Amino acid sequence: MINPKLISLLPELASFILVVNEGSFTAAAKKLDVTPSALSKLLTRLEKSLNAKLFERTTRKLVITETGQKVYDQAMLMVNAAQHAVELSNADHTQLSGSITVAAPEAFLNSVLQPLVIPFLSQYPDIQLKLRVADGEMDLLRDRIDIAFKLTDKPDENLVLKEIGTTNLVLCASPAYLENRGTPERPSDLTEHDCLYLAETERDHVWDFFKGDDFHSISVTGRYAVNHSQMRLTGVKNGLGIGIFHDFVITDAVASGLVIPVLSDWTIKSNYHGAIAMQYPQTQYMPARLRAFIDFAVRELSNKLTS
The missing domain is CATH 3.40.190.10 (Periplasmic binding protein-like II)
Known part of the structure; x- marks a missing residue:
């Protein structure tokens, strides 16, 4: 765990490194855009915090002490790690990897x-x-x-939203099933048919139909229920009954005549219809x-x- 008191030392250690590298308070202060006296006071605070003398100061030159050299070597590890973090971050935002x-x-x-x-x-x-x-x-x-x-x-209001389309729920059955059992003309007719539903929740066998102001909530039954769209579609293709699907699931099957939509003039609503939303955190x-x-x-x- 990081000691919070150490956090305040990090900028002082970085300034200390710059003074050593530049060889004087004046040169380092110019790069930091501060006065030499302000930089000197900062490093005096650092020495007090470390309880160690980092420089031998003379009127002619600045000499790093033995302890100062050890502190410099460790501080350089910190600066190099920070530089590496910057490089990684820059790469993350520029490189396609x-x-x-x-x-x-x-x-x-x-x-x-x-x-x-x-x-x-x-x-x-x-x-x-x-x-x-x-x-x-x-x-x-x-x-x-x-x-x-x-x-x-x-959609989640706390996330960025990109709507890339819409989806509707569609009922369909195989031509053989409809020829054998007949085509439902109204939602209530489904009670006389075998229906394939998701079986994820207790209400998945209840299908809600809308047409203008007309509303019907129908409880369907069937011999086969599965919460996997392709398995459910395989069942429908093989005559097990009328299934419920997102439109994008059955596009090819409808085009090839393997299944036929039914009750197309009714809208079916559930928790999984509406916008096709791509969402991600704001940053x-x-x-x-x-x-x-x-x-x-x-x-x-x-x-x-x-x-």
Whole structure:
């Protein structure tokens, strides 16, 4: 543990080093933009704090004592460490290297971010990228997350926000299932169908539908529930029922005809819809690697999610 009394000695030790290096109070004072007498008083305080004589002062020259030399050698270690810290910090803000931890919900990570990994790492070969699935609440500082993607209409007000798109929830089923069981025409029809839901919370089997002022809250049932979007989509493709997904998860499956959206004229709301928000702590000193990822993600995802 650092003794608080030592903190006040640090600038005095740095001034002491400069006096030794310059060989006089006058030359050192000029570099520090102080008077020689002020610098002399500062070093007198240092000698008193250390209970040691650092200089032999004569009218002609300044001679460092044996104790002063030992203090100088140790103080130089401090200054060199400080210089190294400055160099590391400067490198952090200018060099495209180091580690980035990015967190996102499973569905978004798998369907949207995963395809960007290879292009990003190829463009920035000295950056290490760590992706983390985070479907619940995230505390960026506590969890040591640099950047978080959230699917929400209530982003964290304490973080920088970049909206890169929006997402809606969509119901879909395979053509074979709909041919066999029929296509629901209204939300209440879902009670007669097998439905695939997340099964993360007690309310995941309750789907809320809106159309203008019309509202329906429907409790669905089904033989298969899983909180993994691709596993749920596989189940839907294989006729296990009607599943609920973010639109970006089923884009390709819809385009290829493997699944068909149902009840498309209704809006489904949950805790995971709204803006696709990229958030990170506010700072004036953002490392270059984070800026590179943010700019890359905004450019690539804005095109992808709006195309």
